[in-house]
Amino acid sequence: MTLNHTHDPAARSWLTSANEPGTDFPIQNLPFGVFRRRGTGEPFRGGVAIGDQVIDLAAVSASGVLDGLAADAARAAAQPALNDLLAMGPAAWRALRHALFAALRHDADATVVSALHACLVPQSAVEHSVPTRIGDYTDFYTSIHHARNVGRVIRPDDPLTPNFQWIPIAYHGRASSVVISGTPFHRPHGQAMAPGASAPVYGPCRRLDYELEMGFYVGPGNALGQPIPIGEAEQHIFGMCLLNDWSARDHQFWEMAPLGPFLGKNFCTSVSPWIVTMEALAPYRVPFAHPADEPQPLPYLDSAANSAQGGVDVQLEVLLESAQHRAKGVAPDRLSATSFRHQYWTIAQMLTQHANNGCNLQPGDLLGTGTISGPTYEEAGAIVELSLGGTRQIPLAATGETRTFLEDGDTVVLRGWCEKPGAARIGFGECRGEVLPAIAG
Amino acid sequence: MTLNHTHDPAARSWLTSANEPGTDFPIQNLPFGVFRRRGTGEPFRGGVAIGDQVIDLAAVSASGVLDGLAADAARAAAQPALNDLLAMGPAAWRALRHALFAALRHDADATVVSALHACLVPQSAVEHSVPTRIGDYTDFYTSIHHARNVGRVIRPDDPLTPNFQWIPIAYHGRASSVVISGTPFHRPHGQAMAPGASAPVYGPCRRLDYELEMGFYVGPGNALGQPIPIGEAEQHIFGMCLLNDWSARDHQFWEMAPLGPFLGKNFCTSVSPWIVTMEALAPYRVPFAHPADEPQPLPYLDSAANSAQGGVDVQLEVLLESAQHRAKGVAPDRLSATSFRHQYWTIAQMLTQHANNGCNLQPGDLLGTGTISGPTYEEAGAIVELSLGGTRQIPLAATGETRTFLEDGDTVVLRGWCEKPGAARIGFGECRGEVLPAIAG
Structure with missing residues (x-):
């Protein structure tokens, strides 16, 4: 697997917690999980960790800030388990990762930053479930x-x-x-x-x-x-x-x-x-x-x-x-x-x-x-x-x-x-x- | 488990194929599966074998011929997998079994016979799927x-x-x-x-x-x-x-x-x-x-x-x-x-x-x-x-x-x-x- 701009160690996010030394979740990581606000009984949905926050993929999908394959992937990830996203394959995973990377980068457009900001939930306020329906x-x-x-x-x-x-x-x-x-x-x-x-x-x-x-x-x-x-x-x-x-x-x-x-x-x-x-x-x-x-x-x-x-x-x-x-x-x-x-x-x-x-x-x-x-x-x-x-x-x-x-x-x-x-x-x-x-x- | 009237070897059905010596599926059996008419692309749904026929439980449920817990059980069994029926437990299974037994017996009411008859599909014309979504x-x-x-x-x-x-x-x-x-x-x-x-x-x-x-x-x-x-x-x-x-x-x-x-x-x-x-x-x-x-x-x-x-x-x-x-x-x-x-x-x-x-x-x-x-x-x-x-x-x-x-x-x-x-x-x-x-x- 070749490296690309999402691996650039110099990349920075407008979210300052993502830039702190020692964070597990800088802009180059963007791992996927399933979460909801703790104690709310909300539906679980897909999220991506960035700094000390979770990006709510259901909210991202609803915001209309993504398009094309990335939007399709975010929609698939808005469910209580990530199986549909996983079924889409590497091109879709990459499209979503690259779109989120661009939207989180320090130089993202102000309207995009504003839209993404509205999709953040503090990691300290969430609970998780097993990220997929595990068949076997x-x-x-x-x-x-x-x-x-x-x-x-x-x-x-x-x-x-x-x-x-x-x-x-x-x-x-x-x-x-x-x-x-x-x-x-x-x-x-x-x-x-x-x-x-x-x-x-x-x-x-x-x-x-x-x-x-x-x-x-x-x-x-x-x-x-x-x-x-x-x-x-x-x-x-x-x-x-x-x-x-x-x-x-x-x-x-x-x-x-x-x-x-x-x-x-x-x-x-x-x-x-x-x-x-x-x-x-x-x-x-x-x-x-x-x-x-x-x-x-x-x-x-x-x-x-x-x-x-x-x-x-x-x-x-x-x-x-x-x-x-x-x-x-x-x-x-x-x-x-x-x-x-x-x-x-x-x-x-x-x-x-x-x-x-x-x-x-x-x-x-x-x-x-x-x-x-x-x-x-x-x-x-x-x-x-x-x-x-x-x-x-x-x-x-x-x-x-x-x-x-x-x-x-x-x-x-x-x-x-x-x-x-x-x-x-x-x-x-x-x-x-x-x-x-x-x-x- | 004690025996009851559904085990009576003398019981007979109005469906003659259920009374033939050597049949696997007399009125005392009533096994459950999931089926559809072969080659139709219909949704799979629950069924019960009787003689050389299958009783379509989705059709039974829609017919209104059952009531109470038996009707609830038939509704649960009308899906493409029997998990919901299985989750209901022995009282529901028994209620449905006993209701079907009564409806299939030789002395069932003519309107019930007519309703059940409309729910039969020949076993020779069906295909099956695995009867449950098997978790493990x-x-x-x-x-x-x-x-x-x-x-x-x-x-x-x-x-x-x-x-x-x-x-x-x-x-x-x-x-x-x-x-x-x-x-x-x-x-x-x-x-x-x-x-x-x-x-x-x-x-x-x-x-x-x-x-x-x-x-x-x-x-x-x-x-x-x-x-x-x-x-x-x-x-x-x-x-x-x-x-x-x-x-x-x-x-x-x-x-x-x-x-x-x-x-x-x-x-x-x-x-x-x-x-x-x-x-x-x-x-x-x-x-x-x-x-x-x-x-x-x-x-x-x-x-x-x-x-x-x-x-x-x-x-x-x-x-x-x-x-x-x-x-x-x-x-x-x-x-x-x-x-x-x-x-x-x-x-x-x-x-x-x-x-x-x-x-x-x-x-x-x-x-x-x-x-x-x-x-x-x-x-x-x-x-x-x-x-x-x-x-x-x-x-x-x-x-x-x-x-x-x-x-x-x-x-x-x-x-x-x-x-x-x-x-x-x-x-x-x-x-x-x-x-x-x-x-x-």
Whole structure:
């Protein structure tokens, strides 16, 4: 993807909050979400983040300030879910992004500025919903470091299954329990088998975990039976978000042979409100390659463009805010930090793999990348890795507490951003969720 | 579930085709589906099978012949998917069933007969769609005979995983590729690793299989976080259908460690047009028990009602019709036959297990039972079992062909029915699908 004027790091907006250093949402970003004014019961509709504001796309559409394909795209985005916008494809996404960029730039026409100004809602005053009606949610497993770390807990002799280096492995997740950032959830009940026990017990999860992931949303789909070649894959990807695939490790490890994770995962999956478009991420694309001494991708998963810039360098971090952090008024502890660039497969490879058997992807479908763990211990994306399967206490410096797994009242916050010299910072905002106590019974 | 006058085997309809011996759709059945006149492009709407006809529920609703809750239910069922009807719950389902039963009975009032007659469409003139908008599709794995048979192919030393006798095991399937009976599909491409090979190959499936299953549809759902106790489970189940979980065994067996089946399954899943209600199945409920020397269900999966009549005695058979059968004009060969009563877990246990961690089920969700294989070789519900992993040729007597796995042009037909002395026959119709050649490339 080539760069254009919307990536110019010198571009400035007439909205001053968009120009502040460190903002996640400068004029070069323009991520999409769905929102309404908090507590109003208004219909949800599409919005775009800029500085500390949301541009109301229903209001933009009604204002008549856009025309052509951009106006069509804004109209599609004015609904309670972005599926129709995502179905329109890259030309429409680009038209809307470029039109909003022009309307927000410091030198926009005064009448346009006035019209846009009337469409702004403060981010502090909104609530979000999951940005699409998710038809199907699929979760991949594409960090070789995570696979080895978790594999060691389950299969010490053979941590990495032989297919990992050949297939972007995935499983189907649960679409109904994907929730928007900020939604708390109850510690789940389930069956677990203790080591050496003769029978499982049913009760609240004792090994509750988070998983640091990114998600990406499908744009135009494919008909049942028709694969998507690797060279076309990114035309079917609208953008990326943060995703937390909460996991009940005790339930998961007991249930998952032979059919994979199910109840250990499907009680809750959190996504961030904002979808950062692939166009906004263009400055942060990086080369992709498997190590030379490891299996190389089969031809259907290989392309020159994927090798040249299949990766995305997104900085990621995981924060834990316990009840004590809140009581003491201290900042959350950082558990780990890494980058999405370390994944073993690219999002184009994941999408092509998903459709290679003719499985039909649909606009608005959500694909998760799997836990993102980097090459070092400090870069692990799940607490089961940091605590070495629950055997090592993780200190929370700000409160003096320790953790092996999550406790009631813990809030986990994922953050993501892209940053480098010569390019504007592109932020993802955050994805958060709090663990509530198990429901009695 | 107690029996009532709608189960009376002596009941007769004024529609003579409903009274013919051997019909799947007597007045005691009244299964629900979604249909339109074939080739007309009309909107799909709900319908009920009776004899060789379909009762058009949109026409019934418009006719004004029903009132009260039955009229409300018919109005909900007049849409292109039955989700709203399913959300209404057992009282509404029963009201509509009983009202249609009364209107179809031989002694119905002449004006009612006349009104109903105007709502009939011949089954030979209709096409169907998947009866609900499926939010999520889950497939269980609840035949211990299938688990042992397939386990022997994959893990000869340890065919049954230790959790099988404690958990109704399941995995998430793909909702987008659930198709209605009669929809053909292309042989899928995928990766497979040959025994002893050092690298996988990508190409058309060489071990294509069917799976004889039943499905059941969720009625009223549960809120995220709120389990469904076993005693309430059947209030959340609308009815049952036939389901074929087509499987690419070569792809599946290579991909499925550690996260379970994915591309080996999600290219196509076929369902029958008709959903037989739980009320219609009441005469065929049978006791459920695990063998006394095997683990007994944990308390949350156990109830007196489930033990007394948790099972359902549905007769099932699998037929194969090859291109040669069609060319020679001979009847399909029967590959196997069994009963759903042999499953290791009941549908109530499956539903309760699915929600035990708070996973939210929604009206119209589809749950599959997993392959239904009975205790003997002849009762195996998949060709990988009948062919002992592809090592035994299965004769097709009618054409002189043999099979180890499915070939292009093969049509697999599942049939199901309940039958016993002193009760009306309750049929499921059939679920069929044809294997088309792989798409080039």
